[in-house]
Amino acid sequence: MSETSLAISKFSDLANPTRFLALAARAIPWLAGITALCFAAGLYLSFATEGDYQQGETVRIMYIHVPAAWLSMMCYTIMSISAIGTLVWRHPLADVSAKSAAPLGAAFTLLALVTGSLWGKPMWGTWWVWDARLTSVFILFLMYLGLIALNRAIDDPSKAARVSAVLILVGFVNIPIIKFSVEWWNTLHQSASVMRLDGPAIDPEFLRPLFVMAIAFTLLFFTLHIMAMRNEIWRRRIAAQRRLAARMASREE
Amino acid sequence: MTHAFYVYASYGFAALVTVAVTLWTWADGRARRRELASLEAAGIRRRSARTRDGE
Amino acid sequence: MHLTAENLAARRGEDLIFANISFHLAAGEALVLTGRNGSGKSTLLRVVAGLLRPEKGTVIFHDGESREGRHPGEASHYLGHKNAMKNELTVAENLDFWRGFLGSPDTPGLSIEDAAEAIGLSGITHLPFGYLSAGQQRRFAFAKLLVAHRPVWILDEPTAALDASADRLFAGLIEAHLAKGGIVLAATHQPLGLKNVQELKMTGFVGVDQGVWG
Amino acid sequence: MHLTAENLAARRGEDLIFANISFHLAAGEALVLTGRNGSGKSTLLRVVAGLLRPEKGTVIFHDGESREGRHPGEASHYLGHKNAMKNELTVAENLDFWRGFLGSPDTPGLSIEDAAEAIGLSGITHLPFGYLSAGQQRRFAFAKLLVAHRPVWILDEPTAALDASADRLFAGLIEAHLAKGGIVLAATHQPLGLKNVQELKMTGFVGVDQGVWG
Amino acid sequence: MTALFLRDLKLSIRAGGGALIGVLFFLTIVAVIPFGVGPDLKLLSRIGPAIVWIGALLAALLGLDRLFQAERDDGSLDLMLMQETPLVLTVLVKCFAHWTATSLPLVIASPLLGLFMNMDETAIGATALTLLVGSPAITFIGAVGAAVAVALPRGGLLVSILVLPLTIPVLIFGVSATYAAVEDPAPFLPPFLILIALTLFFTVIGPAAAALALRNTAD
Amino acid sequence: MTALFLRDLKLSIRAGGGALIGVLFFLTIVAVIPFGVGPDLKLLSRIGPAIVWIGALLAALLGLDRLFQAERDDGSLDLMLMQETPLVLTVLVKCFAHWTATSLPLVIASPLLGLFMNMDETAIGATALTLLVGSPAITFIGAVGAAVAVALPRGGLLVSILVLPLTIPVLIFGVSATYAAVEDPAPFLPPFLILIALTLFFTVIGPAAAALALRNTAD
Ligand code: HEM
Ligand SMILES: Nc1ncnc2c1ncn2[C@@H]1O[C@H](COP(=O)(O)OP(=O)(O)OP(=O)(O)O)[C@@H](O)[C@H]1O
């Protein structure tokens, strides 16, 4: 029967999501555990260190603001790589990865925006200004929302994947803009002092909690991302089986 | 307002967002797993599982 | 010159519409697709035209000159359910555009007047396309195939909305194209009245594709 | 209940497409228009439906109840060359809308499932209309006539793009409508296979209207 | 008629994320403006109401020109025209659906937008109020253009051009009412009442003219 | 390809009065802004270039979302996709036609608009020049959105709006180059060169991405 021949040709592909599920099942508990440990250490460090003589207590906001901001960009970068995977290799997992990363990215971007705002009020005296860094992050947030909406708007998942992939790649131009906006336009916002070519320009006192928190946030992201990918695979599997069931039922009639 | 307010608000909000996202992902996973189980119970199996049964 | 399809399968949404379709057409041969509504005739034609990606299988076109096979897309005219003409422009402007866009300088097609003559509607090429009756629109959509020369014609219900005399006219034009060594693929519900054609009956829906997720 | 047209004439652009057309249809009768492409069939149907203003003449519809004759527009279903369905909405949403928009509360039509059943396509009403094949789209366009009851059906090539089995199905539905005392006007190129119909052959273009300038 | 309203709402939400679109679009514009004029908060708050109003105009224009053309292209317009009696009503309902899908979200979001533009409470309130009252007029004016556009076999925006100047008075009174509310000396009520009058006027004239145009152009 | 260019030009002039709409929309904005900022000529001339640029951005958006959708609806897109090799070229030509019909008139009219905004000669010249150089980038970015919109069975503006934020850099450098030309200390060339670079960048990226999207979504 034609169906079977097709099924066989697909079999090598089939191994893929299944293997991913097996891997995920083993990795998730470990990742979750290490994330929790890192957060505990990070939180302890960030409240144990001294306040800055200039910024006072508010420097502690940095320990979540900066990791969240980094992750919002990293998440988009991961989506872009996945998008290339979708378009070039047509790898089914690439699409799942891009799709499930979008809500996480939106969450981290929101976190960066809100904590930035909360920091801005005491430091700059205003919640919000339309400077380059802030605006480009805001645009990143809009883009995450737009991509989520776009994915919902197309009901054929493989088509949705390819279309959003194109858009993700086009939107990637925003990432360098975020990163370098503080250098290209002189703005209120702090310029890079950690991720610099000539080494960090921050007191190690602040650097330590920052790094621990950054690692914690990154691990959190990966844990959630793998979980979300697993959910998405399950969702598609359920949809495929439902369809099959519906067809079987209508055939027996 | 004191600076502590901003600090705690930030940490509070961060906790809120991370916990919400984590819970949502987890709950989603549970719902999916339950759906899979109910499908399985209804006798619809994965193709690979079926072939293993020697169908 | 020949056109070969091997083992084609295509999906719409999640359903496999057809699978394991193969055919081989040499110069001067025609393939007529028949089958119920929704059985996948248009889908197959779009796969051959390169507008839909097949799930499996290949379509290859060999022209006389080069040894390499290539996709038939560029060597084909596609006449779909829609006419691909702008209501806002006159018939002559429409045809002129497609002549320029689809034609190649070394193998010119008919002039616009000759094409209109050939489909039996000379004299109204100055009207905006939107003013024409359904059958007249369909005829001018067909005239596109005449103003630029291409060896393969892919026709999706070319005679929809046509009267009996136009049916015969079209059959004659298709015969002439075949006689000149062209290849024709057509989907129809009414017999086109061609001699010497292969027929392929589409049956539609061969199964749900579980894909990689099942 | 009857429908009377007297001395109709209509213009398109500057040309008189037809003149002096009269007919009379009582309950249960059908009129089939035939003729070449561009001979004015659609034009006549649009005049009867009230979508084009006739150059001369009148169309009057008397229903059983009131003594006054009125224009048939409101008592008619019109199925034109275009399907009047939105690609963006599902079939069910489309039909639901027309049911609400065209139907009157006192003479309800079929339910959407029954209508889909009647045209032989139950089970795919959840798909967006744009996903359907040309013939399936045409069938659902016809289903509009079933979900809201109206005595007069004006059909412009109802069977375009349909397969043979659907042709018969449609003929059956039209017969049923006539048997219930409806009136049908249809333009076609293929015989509909109806019994007991009047036929009117359009010839097209009766002369340039010199109008007031001549 | 409810069926029509619901269908049109559904369509515009599906086709463009209706509710989202106006607001998102608007957010984008608002994000763009400070780059143009510079992040001068005082200036921003001063031109804020004007920008919000222009955004409303643009949001209404996008998509409005196809209000009837889309219906004509797929043949639905024919069936609507055959419903003899209440063509004006049909037009009115379609306008209302369009307004609900594109302008209303903007009205609702305008306080948020006002915050972004650094406007004060009075200005925000006044903007939302004048928008609520004035934006229907823009929709109705646009509907006339859309109806006339259907008449032309070549269709098109051309008519939006004829219509655009008509929206200028609405815009001017809307904006000046807002400013009157903020700056003390100028009285708020006169321009606001004129705005109301304009809206009422166009609510009557607009659908009637559009219906007339549709009837006279069908073929 | 010339055939395509001419056809698209004809279409947008017939269907939309392309040239006029942008300018008119623009005039509306210019008519309304003074109400916001008051009759302060100094201020007007200061925000002038920014307003002209924002107007150009918005005018380019009108109609851009249907660049490919109209082609899909009548089946022309299929034939264009079948021309295998130069789909990028097809997109490029279509963009160029759209730019010629809507943005070019605005560039030509911008000196007039500049006068309305009370800008001085240098500012007017600089605005026209930066617009000429920068506006194609906006069209190319929008084309990506239009191409993606074709994929949505339900079509729509949604996507044009998704790509809108990407035009912000263009806007920023366009405006800052203009200001640099007016205010002495700031050098004109750097931002202007960046603007040129941006346009070139999007001239390459835009059509390529749009072609990619079109290819991937055909069905
Ligand atoms: C809503 C407002 C804000 C947003 C959207 C925002 C966004 C960002 C982003 C995207 C980064 C990462 C940049 C990079 O990796 O190069 C960042 C880093 C940073 N932000 Fe913010 N920020 C905001 C407010 C603030 C405020 C008010 C302050 C403090 C006064 C601040 C201080 C910092 C610092 C110190 C860094 C680290 C810079 C580095 O070492 O690279 N931010 N912010
Ligand atoms: N996205 C989709 N999801 C599910 N089914 C789809 C989708 N798109 C198309 N189809 C189905 O694909 C089938 C093939 O349609 P196709 O247009 O090839 O038929 P056809 O043989 O040309 O019919 P016709 O004679 O009516 O033109 C149809 O049954 C249609 O309903």
Ligand SMILES: Nc1ncnc2c1ncn2[C@@H]1O[C@H](COP(=O)(O)OP(=O)(O)OP(=O)(O)O)[C@@H](O)[C@H]1O
């Ligand atoms: N504005 C116009 N100016 C001149 N002629 C026109 C105009 N509009 C329509 N026509 C002509 O009117 C005639 C009548 O067309 P109509 O649609 O009624 O034909 P039909 O009998 O339905 O044909 P078909 O079988 O092709 O559907 C056509 O010849 C058409 O070219």
Ligand SMILES: [Mg+2]
């Ligand atoms: Mg078909």
Ligand SMILES: [Mg+2]
């Ligand atoms: Mg006709």
